[in-house]
Amino acid sequence: MNLFNVITLFPNLIEEWKNSGIIHQALKNNIIEINSINLRDYGIGTYKQVDDAPYGGGPGMVLMPEPLDSAINSTNVTVNVFLTPSGTQLDESMINELLEFDSINLICGRYEGFDQRILDLHSDYEVSVGKSVVSGGEVPAMYLLEALIRKIPNVLGNPESLINETFTDNKVDYPVYTRPETYKDLEVPDVLLSGNHQKINEWKKNNLKDI
Ligand SMILES: C[S@@+](CC[C@H](N)C(=O)[O-])C[C@H]1O[C@@H](n2cnc3c(N)ncnc32)[C@H](O)[C@@H]1O
Structure with missing residues (x-):
């Protein structure tokens, strides 16, 4: 069982996301466990304070170290992934590296x-999911988890989905088509309708593009 703890001020976002798609299936099949840990529960004082003004001045508030320290120490997990726009850009090789751990804390700013x-x-990893800034680490954490969880054995209905996928071997996946055969004068390539599996496989291979 792979365990993921998401430390967040918005656990409702994570809980809602857990209800759909492959994440829901993987949870139902007991392949993974995802816990959202509410940072507010570790806040300081009556008002459960988690943030304060920055030393030296400047806009906005900064997440205080004590609540985060307590939330992280409440888990038995030793690998801590912080979501931050200034972190290392997430890619498939980092996902493969993270797959080696059977439990991970994801910490959302x-x-x-x-x-x-x-x-x-x-911090063991500081990870950015793209070169733009969003308001919180929750969407980046869900993005990272979706990329990671779909690679865990038995999560996808058909493991062949992972073969030839975009970014594998620095290639972009071949185009895919479904019914109808003609749509607004645009035709499905004949070879895909031919039933000739050798030719179809050749066409697929030839239509993988370099990144
Ligand atoms: C508004 S951002 C903080 C931006 C910070 N002041 C800076 O300029 O680097 C608030 C939080 O959203 C998350 N976040 C925003 N953009 C992200 C990205 N591209 N990748 C990962 N996390 C991101 C981080 O957890 C971050 O602490």
Whole structure:
């Protein structure tokens, strides 16, 4: 069983996402476990404070180290992945590396991000999912988990879906078609209708593009 803890101020986003698609199936089949851990539960004082103004001034609020430290220490997981736009760009080789761990904490930032000291203390990976900034680490965490979980054995209905997939061997997948055979004067390539599996496989191979 692969265990993923998502430490977040918005656990409802993660819980809702768990209800659909392959994630839902993988949870139902007990292949994975995903826990959302509410950072607010580890907040300080009556108001469960999790953020404060930045030292030295500047806009926005910064996530304080203590609540994050407590939330991370509440788990038995030793691999901590922080979602941050300044991190290493996620790609398939990083996904394959992360697949080696059977449990991972994913830590989602908000506002101006994490107090640097929590990264200094706990970060094993700092991961960015793209060269643009979104408001929180939840969508990046879900993106990373979808990319990772679909590669866990028995998650996809047909494991062949992973073969020839875009980014495998630096190729872009061949184009795919379904019914109808003609749509708005655009035809499905004849070879795909021929039933000749050798020719079809050759066509597929020839239509993989280099990245
Ligand atoms: C508004 S962003 C903080 C941006 C930060 N002030 C900066 O300029 O790097 C809030 C949080 O969203 C998440 N986030 C935003 N963009 C991301 C990206 N491209 N990849 C991963 N996480 C991202 C991070 O967890 C981040 O702490």
